[in-house]
């Protein structure tokens with residue numbers, strides 16, 4: 001066997017009559033211009049070489065190719081294009097086999113589909129997740145995949161955007177063989193037996209499966225993002241066209257979507273999610289975490305426990321009394337049972353997860369844990385007392401975390417003798433479902449504790465964003481400014497339904513008043529009452545929510561809040577309360593249209609985001625964007641508040657910021673808008 005390097009990222013070697021072409025472009029073998037060129041050169045060299053009868057493409061024993069290089073989008077294209085390379089592979093007289101050692105995603109799977117055979121490692125995953133980036137497959141995926149696995153399944157995979165594991169892929173006919181370990185030897189063996197080409201372009205998509213059901217699953221209530229709708233259209237129309245015409249239709253649609261604002265926003269979020277857990281200057285290794293203690297078996301504590309046991313962590317769950325503990329464990333059992341009923345978990349796995357929980361009513365049982373996550377009542381006195389006790393009873397090296405969503409973590413850390421081991425782990429509800437986790441780095445939090453929290457987040461599948469200490473950290477602080485502006489707009493002339501309607505039209509799943517009704521108005525009411533004494537009387541304060549709470553209107557659970565339920569009906573009583581509040585404040589109400597509402601509310605959010613950045617609460621603009629998208633329903637299609645701001649005409653944004661300043665009045669602080677790096 002001889003080794004000849006064609007390019008630094010694609011190397012070829014002969015193994016008998018087979019030319020092995022290996023892609024080595026860490027970390028994920030993305031199909032950069034150099035890789036595309038390398039593949040084309042390797043193919044041409046193999047075709048010209050004497051005695052070569054087949055090729056095998058590999059990305060190494062444990063990976064394949066994770067797709068087009070996302071960082072190249074938004075820049076002028078560099079030839080050869082991926083479709084050109086794949087057409088050359090499919091059109092080559094030599095059979096080509098893909099040896100899939102790990103992720104074959106997007107353009108990576110399209111590369112494998114252009115081959116004549118596919119062998120995968122048992123741990124490989126295969127998928128076309130392009131819709132998550134606001135695009136559709138652009139190198140033949142929408143045309144070749146249906147021809148291989150049928151229309152219904154192709155719609156499921158492409159419109160759903162979820163990769164499938166190798167075994168499932170084999171069951172669908174997507175791969176020819178699944179092997180343990182490096183798939184290369186089996187791929188070479190297959191290549192040696194292939195005598196001709198097996199081009200998917202020669203086939204018509206088999207009419208198997210229920211196409212309408214696949215479409216309905218991808219478009220719940222008939223709604224779906226633009227890329228999903230486009231993917232379905234291209235797959236269906238392409239199936240009825242000659243292959244080349246289907247490819248052309250796919251390419252046109254891909255380019256149109258790739259150049260859209262939504263795709264730019266989704267790319268921004270993809271890269272933002274990857275950079276969020278990277279903290280400048282953090283070099284301390286993470287501490288190994290074995291046993292975890294969770295305090296509080298309410299909604300948050302049980303959600304956190306579910307997230308931990310799903311990742312295999314043994315948990316001691318502590319609640320004050322046996323009845324509360326039993327209720328909490330019942331809730332956990334119920335959640336797991338639902339997953340079993342939905343075939344998302346086996347009964348054995350459920351039993352194994354439940355066996356990881358030890359229930360307790362004494363804090364002293366937490367003596368052996370490596371980490372405590374406190375999810376008790378949101379009250380500073382309660383938390384300080386708890387942390388003082390934890391400091392006494394846990395091992396001195398144990399990390400102590402609070403799930404507080406607003407309180408000052410420094411004040412909590414102060415009661416311990418180990419403030420360097422204290423931090424916030426702000427989970428979002430339901431904690432076992434929501435991916436976002438704000439890790440709150442207090443003034444004295446040490447690097448080891450921070451590194452440990454980041455490593456834990458990764459293990460339990462959370463998207464971690466590091467925040468500094470302030471009232472509400474990143475998310476709740478910005479969300480409060482947003483809600484406050486919405487309440488001001490009511491006094492100035494809007495209605496809850498007009499504000500919610502405008503923001504839902506912008507893309508929020510639910511407007512702020514509908515969200516408040518769902519969450520319950522009483523929680524923020526008690527917080528406002530707590531803060532009342534420290535509020536500066538010169539600050540503008542809208543009292544409508546207090547009026548509703550005083551009338552027992554706590555939202556959906558009491559049948560009335562900002563709306564009447566069932567049915568989320570506008571309520572004249574609320575309108576009157578708003579008009580009264582405006583009259584008391586001496587405000588002359590005027591009509592406000594959806595565009596003005598959107599501009600004002602978003603500008604308020606953007607201004608607070610700028611302040612969060614300026615105050616060093618968030619490290620980068622993109623961290624703020626992912627917090628708002630993943631924790632507060634900001635539409636992913638708009639990329640988060642700061643990305644959105646960076647795409648607005650500056651003069652219009654300035655006008656809206658000025659209106660926010662005017663409406664807020666006393667105490668308004670203007671943030672400096674960050675300059676975002678240009679499109680990556």
Ligand code: 3H9
Pocket residue numbers: 027028030066067068069070071082083103105106107108110129130133136137138139141271274275
């Ligand atoms: C496409 O293929 C379009 C085609 O249809 C048509 C073309 C004509 N490009 O996620 P990780 C980087 S669209 C560039 O933390 P993991 C990532 O930024 C593409 N870079 O690792 C990070 O870099 P850094 C369709 C990429 O082990 C590093 O790799 N494909 C790409 O948790 C590690 O990433 C997809 O949508 C890329 N395509 O997960 C797949 N992918 O360290 C996207 C990753 O500098 N990728 N990077 O921050 C993934 O889903 C995951 O990265 C993967 C690994 C599962 C592969």
